[in-house]
Amino acid sequence: AQRVTQPEKLLSVFKGAPVELKCNYSYSGSPELFWYVQYSRQRLQLLLRHISRESIKGFTADLNKGETSFHLKKPFAQEEDSAMYYCALKATGRRALTFGSGTRLQVQP
Amino acid sequence: GAGVSQSPSNKVTEKGKDVELRCDPISGHTALYWYRQSLGQGLEFLIYFQGNSAPDKSGLPSDRFSAERTGGSVSTLTIQRTQQEDSAVYLCASSLVSSPLSGELFFGEGSRLTVL
Structure with missing residues (x-):
């Protein structure tokens, strides 16, 4: 069975600071990964x-199969980035996504 | 066009009562999903419907939970004999199975269930 782990419940940064939201997964096959x-x-x-392999709103995420990670990054956080972020995995042959528990990003002025 | 529509948006019920939650997916979307969002628990998969295929019920937490999808469109999630631990936001999502953007689910606003 697959599993997605987001170790941080809350991440608080100041505006303009870099952001990295962590996501690790456990899956024996070749996963498709998403950030919601x-x-x-x-x-x-x-x-x-x-x-x-896109950049949306300045965010990027790289799949690292060796570390089984898919961390979400942004070089300069903005206040409007404050939100709840979920990492999700789609297993081969399965339509439903497996979600992590989410990380709340709080960008302070 | 309208997105995924869910009703009711809020439901307060007493322990032991049955509840029904409704989901109207985006027109033309053949796949429909139910998830449960609990505080600190993230999104928990409940059930998935795809066209006329047998649903994937592997996420239903107990036999008190059931869901149906009539005519390949509207879906109803039923919780019988509700318990306080059933309190959560129930999210419905739909998707185009044949979409090249596989994995993009379109979510409704959710139905917040509170069991007293």
Whole structure:
């Protein structure tokens, strides 16, 4: 069975500081990994997918198979980045995503 | 167009009562998912429907939980004999199975259930 671990419940940084939200996974196959974000009073939505190798809102995430990690990074945090972030894994042949417990990012002015 | 619609948005019930939560997915989305979001627990998968295939019920926590999807569209999640530990936000999501953006789920705003 697969598992996603987000070790930090809360991450608080100051505006302009770098941000790294940690995500580790456990899965024997080749995973697809995602970051979802939920801003205050908004729906949970997709932020980015590892296979797209994209940068969204300044965020990037690199899949490290050796360390089984998919950390989310941004060089300079903005106040509007404050939200709940969930890392998710899609196992081969399975449609449902397995989510981590989430990390609340708080960017202070 | 409208996104995933869930009702009720809030439900307060007494322990032991049955509740029904409704989800109306995005038109044309053949896949539908139910998740439970509890404080500090993240999102817990409950059940997945795909077209006319048998649903993946592997996440249902007990036989008090059941769900159906009628006509390949609207879904109802039923919790019988509710317990206080059932209190959570129940999220519904839908997706296009054939979408090249596999893994992109579109979520509703959720139904917050409080069991007294």
